[in-house]
Structure formats: structure tokens, C-alpha cells
Amino acid sequence: MPPDKSSPYDLAVLRQGKMLRRLVGIGIIIGASALCFAAVAGWLSPDKVTPASFVNGFQQANGIHPGFRRNHAKGVCIAGSFASNGQGVRLSKSVIFQPGTTPVTGRFALAGGMPMMADGPKAVRSMALSFRPANGEEWRTGMNDIPVFPFPTPTDFYEQMQAAMPDPATGKPDPAKLKAFVDNHPKTAQALKAIGAKPFSSGFADASYNSLDAFRFVNEAGTVTPVRWTMAAVDPFVAQNPEQSAAGDKNYLFDGLAARLKQGPVQWHLIVTIGQADDPTNDATVIWPDDREKVDVGTLTIDHIASEADGNCRDINFDPLVLPNGIEASDDPLLSARSAVYSRSFTRRAGEDKTPSAVQIDNAAKEP
């Protein structure tokens, strides 16, 4: 029976070989489009290192602790303000550097993915801040108290994380694997030397915290300046003393901070280091030469502390690429990686049930 000319919708048209071939062609076009999408999504390359691979790596190394950050898991919330002295205006057009005061919330933490770990002499201390100027913009920064970062690229970070995975037999990382990694990564070896050479502070209040990654400051005239910054403690640095950790208080660093805050606000100077043309902005393992110009752009005052809870610093993702107009990312490959991985870590923990954090601050006692 010949296909009915008056109804092109009759499936009988497919009896014509030409039409059947067209139908197959349509199928191929649609299938190819779906395949492209799957390829871009990474579904066809299960070995690709994605933001999720990093978060899975943290979980494998530390166990899953629902509701907690996958790294820098143990922490406490802080708040205060930043008083700009106006010296930063020539470098960045951000409103935060106009003379005046910006409210700040933040978080002190220890590097590591175990939320209940004991404070220790070798724990890297971190300060994360969110500046909230009145115009609705925001600047978030996460800083560590080490002089350099041990890895120049996210790939190196990931490979080290794999080399440091606990051996199922011993429950500890295999020292041979760790050594092999460092031997094959001279930049990491050099950075670890610089980190080891610097004594750790006795607490959070007397530590200084570094951006480590480079950024770009852009001023009103459009001039771009490569920078790194440091929150330099006003409290005099006191080197860590081995008795502190031996005394048995698992939270001695956090308890020390709370005690220090009871005596009064703690301050830091925001010191911006100006990079020169040949200073690497894409390699956080390299310290810039000591003689680089440093500009003190203002003072951070922290006067509040609180345990992690609903809606406070616990529920903020201190993504280093949440930046105000006037601060931009550099070509440092760690920055995009941090942004991507923190987002994945945040998404996972945001949807999990929360349990109380190790650091509990008795705020009732703080009220006058």
C-alpha cells in the first residue's frame, strides 16, 4: 500500500527507504549531541580529577564527618571590624580601602579534615574573613599562618593527598610514598623547608596569617598591581612551647583565644605586599623577595567569638574568589581549584545533619 500522501504523520511513510534513512540520521544527530554533553560533563572520563575527586580524597583520608568542612574542619566563629586608613586607595578601588570601617565576620580554624582533632604544636592555624561593606559587595579571604603553600598546582596537591592516604594495614601514611613524592617535587621540598624553619605561635592571637596566593589590585585609574597580603598580629609573637600541648587540653589553642578575647579585642594590621614584574603570581610555593614594598592599609579588630552554629561562620563558604570590585584573581592555578573544591565541600556539608563542634564557647560568661 503506498503511503497516504495526505497524511505525512502516518508511520507508513517510513516504508520509503529514504525516510527510514532520515530517521536514522536524526537519531545519530541527537545521540551525538547527548554524547558531547556527557563528554563535557566528564562522564566519559572517570579518571578525570574533578572538584569531587578532591573532596572524596579528603573524606577517604579523614573519614566522613557529616556537617563539617572537609578541610580546616575544627574551628570557631569570630566577628569584629576593619578600619581602613586610606593607604590602600592608590592600589585598589574597593570601597573597603576607602577611609572608614567595614564590619567583618570570620573563622579561626586548624588545617586538617578531623573536626574533633586535638590542637597540636604543628597544626597550621588559619584565619578566614568576610568583609561586608554597606554597598552589598563582599570580600572573603582564607589565610594560613605558614610562609608559603607546599604545592604550586592543584595537581601536585592531589598527588600528595593520594601519596599520603593511610595504608589500610597500618592506618598510617606510608613514609616511603611520602618521601618519594617530596623527592620528585623539588618545589614542595623547598616550601616544606621554609615552613619548617618558622616557629609556630603560642596561639591564634599572636599568629600572622598569609594569603599565600597572589591577587590583582585594580585602582580607580585601572592600574593593576600584583599583591599578596598578611594579617600581621599586633600581639607580640610568642613561640609555641611544648608544655602547652602536653598539658592535656585538647582545645588549648581555641581556649587560649577565648581567654585572650576576655581581656579585650585582638588586632592585626593588613599588610599588602606589592609584587614586581618578575615576582611569580602563579606559584604560591615561592616567597617574594624581602625588600618588596609593604603597605599597611588598615587594622582588623576582633572582639567577638562564638561556637559554630546555624547561619554563622559555619554556614559560610570562605571561597577566596568572592571578591569586591577592585580585587581580582591572579593567574595562580590554586585559586580556581580552591573555589571549585570549597564549593563542592560546602554543598556536601550544607545538606548534612549538624552536630555540635569541638570548640564550645560559653558566651553567657562573656556578657558584662
Added chain:
Amino acid sequence: MSQHQPFPVFSRLLHWLMAILILAMLFIGIGMVASVTDYHWLVSIHKPLGILILVLAVIRLINRLINPPPALPAEMPAWQRWVAHASHILLYVLMIVLPLIGWAMLSAAGNPVVLYGALHLPAILPHDAMLYALLRQTHTVLALLLFALILAHFAAALLHALIFRDGVFQSMTTGQRR
């Protein structure tokens, strides 16, 4: 079937502009969350482009009310016309709801919704981590649904062009009545 009317030129223009933008958006979105190195620059495009799509979708909805689309050929079986209408409604819903969820989820995350430089949008939801997690999941599911729907829409368009040859494809392309 030769009576089949073309879409107004402005409607066709909006259709193809948005087709390109939305497809780009789906590939950018699915690619950025799987990339460590390209995440930042892609997400910096994703947010303003998503809001542009939202604005265009609203304009397009208004345009559709002012300039109604031509009727489908009367010879088309009723079930096919029903599927066509339902899928078009769903496409409109997703074009509007998906970017709204993107905006809402960033609000619930407590993140600023930066479009470019100092240009940012206000939060449309309170800061709530659980709500963020829920909306973030919804954003993924609806984006995948939108991509599937676009593939089906594309397949149907090609069926009209190559097999039914009823002028429906041309009504959105050249506008020639065949």
C-alpha cells in the same frame, strides 16, 4: 499544509538567540562543576549569562502573549499536538525557573550574586544552608531535564523538517511557506 503560517520575525530571533545561549549555558554549567582549572572563569560567565536568559525568557513570554504563535497544522494527530504544547509549556517554565533557582540558591548559600565587577543582585532568600543544599540539587536535576527536553524538541523539529515536511520547521527558520 501549505497554509502553515511562520512565526513573527521577532519571535524567531528570540528563539534562536535563546537556543544558542541556553545550550551554551548547559555545557558551561555541566563542564564547570567537573573542572578544577576552568571552574572560576566559567562560573563567572555562568551567572550573568543565566540572568540574561531569565530576562530574555520574560521578554519572550510577553512577546508570545502579544504575538501568538501560528497554530500547528490541523492534520497533525491530536496526541502530537498535545505533546508539542505540553513540552513548550515545560520549556518556558524551565527557562524561567532554572535561572531563578540559580539566583535563589546563591542567596540561600549566603553568597553574593556578583554579575560583573561591582554589579550584583540582592539576595532573594534568607541564608539557610539546608535550603541551599536542596536548591543546588534541584538546579542540577532541572538542568538535566532541560537538556533532555531540548534534545527531544530538536528531534521533533528534525522530524518535521525531514519526515513530516509540513512546514512547521520552516515556520521557525526561513519563514517560507512550503
